[in-house]
Amino acid sequence: MKTPLKPTPDMTSLHIKNVQLAERVIVLEQQLDWFKRQLFGRKSEKQLIDNPAQSNLFVSEQAPAQTPESGTEVAAHRRSSKKQTQEQDVNDTGLRFDDSVPQQIIEVPAPELSGEDAEQYDIIDYNDTCRLAQQPGSYTVLIYRRPVLRHKSQQTLVTVPAPVNVLEGCFADVSLLAGLMVDKAVYHLPLYRQHQRMLDSGITVSRATLINWIQKGIELLRPIYQAMLRQMLQSSVLAMDEVPIKAGRKHKGKMQQTYFWPIYGEQDEVAFTWSTSRGTQHAISQLSGFSGTLLTDGYIAYEKAVAQLNKHEHTVTHATCWAHSRRTFEKALQMEPDTAQHAINKIAKLYKIEKHIRDSKLDKGQTLAYRQQHSEPIVHAFFIWVYEQRQRPELLPSNPLTKALAYVFERQSQLRVFLSNPDVPIDTNHLERALRVIPMGRKNYLFCWSELGAEQLGILQSLMVTCRIQGINPYTYLVDVLQRVGMHPAKNVLDLVPRVWKTKFADNPLKSDLSIPASR
Template sequence: VRPVIKRRDTQTIHCPAAPAGVIDGSRADVSFIAGLITDKFCYHQPLYRQHQRLGDNGIRVSRPWLTQLTHAALALLEPVFTAQLDSIRASRIKAMDETPIKAGRAGPGKMKGGYFWPVYGERDEICFAYHEGRSGKHIAQTLGTDPPPEGAVLLTDGYAAYERYAQKCGLTRAQCWAHSRRKFFEAQSIEPERATQALEMIGQLYAVEQHIREAQLIGEARRAYRLAQAKPMVDRFFDWVDAQFESHGLLPSSPLTTALAYVRERRAALEVYLADPEVPIDTNHLERALRVVPMGRRNWLFCWTEVGAKYVGIAQSLIATCRLHDIDPYAYLVDVLQRVGQHPAADVAQLTPRLWKQHFAANPLRSDLHPRSK
């Protein structure tokens, strides 16, 4: 609300300029933009539902305008996303996976299939890089091809493309025990007795990890405990796997045969965590963080364009990382959307959620519409 005045001496009409917004020329306040993004990507409310809710409350805007606002705001945040991805690339321990997404039209009534490639760094940061397929080249596009830090480890599932990337870049590849366990779980209906044996042995490894968490063991203490307690269990497990093959009682098509072959082929990668205390036993921490994509996908189903999918990845990367660091995503977005345009480009990493919490969370920028305390 701005005053309009008429000068008596010149009879001219004057009005102060509108306050500068985070998006040039837009009538949307930063609080509206941050709320739009938070509702869509944090609480999985598609824009058409938000449009209905706005209309029900007497706010008449067009749906294309809401889409334009979302894209424009996330374009402002792309350098922050890039800085966070650089931080993850510099991590010694990284976990990576891929999850499908429909993005872009392939024809009338058909959508193209693409993939998010979530990667999780050792500083509790996650980025969802979008690529158009599941080819191994997208691993290099996401993680880069620069020499990795000394002793770097890439923790993944059993997809062979990760092994090729690790060999090419000189990484140690670790594999996830949860994915191995899943193979035996799926075999229970066909081979209940032996599949249950495998699950019980793997469960003992998880009991060791639970004790480590409860005792808060770190560093060399964690490594020594794993070698003393878990390594003998792992050796017995693989001895049991070899014995199952030697018994000649398995059909090649049996799910249990598939599970046994899966773990035996990947033994070296499954044992990496025993000697490296910083490597988790599985990728469950990544699976929990990437859950926002399947949850959102059930609501908004697909992205109209590949560019839209890229912006979904940017939003989910920053919001999911906010959750990992106990940051309110709305407060973060209100601050960073105002700050990013004036912040030195060389220091853009300070606006990633992890560093923002250190530098700005104590006194965040608010909207001009934010209620002032008396």
């Protein structure tokens, strides 16, 4: 698409107005294409290099299909490796499951064994046919039958006390508390749906009671969350971002816009801090005591926060994300396809180098040397090219390419940080993958009814997302920790952080009484 001419003093007022309208049309067309992509297009930012014949969904002109070169073999089927098939037992039906899945054996009668010729048959073996079944809303009422004793000589009654519960005087077992939290935070199931499922299963509990149970359970987890956040601030590299969430009533019929500020530590831990605004002050307060490298997107609040922190005897280096820089050029593909694609290809070379570093499992020294040898020349040439492109007189300020060039040019010092620090990732994609639970949750429960609810949801999501990253079953973790936190020394609360809990308690976690087989 051609860019309109820049207005000059020699143009008539009508001509200038036509140029401005043409520019406006181009901007609106770009916005329309963006909305189409959000509704129908690919969300992945990966380039389709392996399939150049695939055309854009919204391009009217169909590109001719390219046939594979002669001699290229296209595999129709890839057999799974022996290593993959040995990870789990596979029976004859192809159903895969481990020993933790409950199994029920159903004996199928043989008509031959009950007929007149039954004595002519002997059972020599069994063939098993497996089918995966489900119980809707599986709940169990645990009845603790406590004996009442009478002392014969003293004529007094003694009753065995009930087992200690996580929430004193509560009807909810720890397994139910953990299940409510996991369904809410991990599987994004709102409480009103969980309440409906209970009603369908014959359990009558008010929705307010469920909310009260979860709130009290999360407050038990708050010291663990705080200990994890304090430990994360000791990291040498932190990644930080912000994601919106509606919380609390602004006025009748309107919810207040608030924000989660997830922080990703260098030991694969995530803490979702919460604030009523997107201002700089929250970032400053959360990063108090941190000294190291802060990796973020191009939001100006982070640059201001780093400047303020460095005024108070902090040593914080600000690094920015190359993936966000790439997205600015991707938005310019519609108006400046050749120039924008050239920038995207340059950035793709940096990611190819990072992939080689990961695949080769280079240590810190090797990573630093490899980046300086291969990535630094690409980055240096890229910013020279950016400076040259900004001198083009025909680029209007509203042109997406102009905005993309200005974005990377103003942040070139932050974009170069990864070249001198092997611990700094090239982007914040690892953090964006972790914070996806918030947008996924918004599609289900839409908002948090109160500000306290949003803060508590951040505490719960911090532990649940960290469990996922650490390879821990969130349900097993909660069942253990909710029981352990009341008897664990407060000074050793760091032991209950998912990363440390995995090494100390994961092999023998505390379980609910529900796991004890019922007597028959």
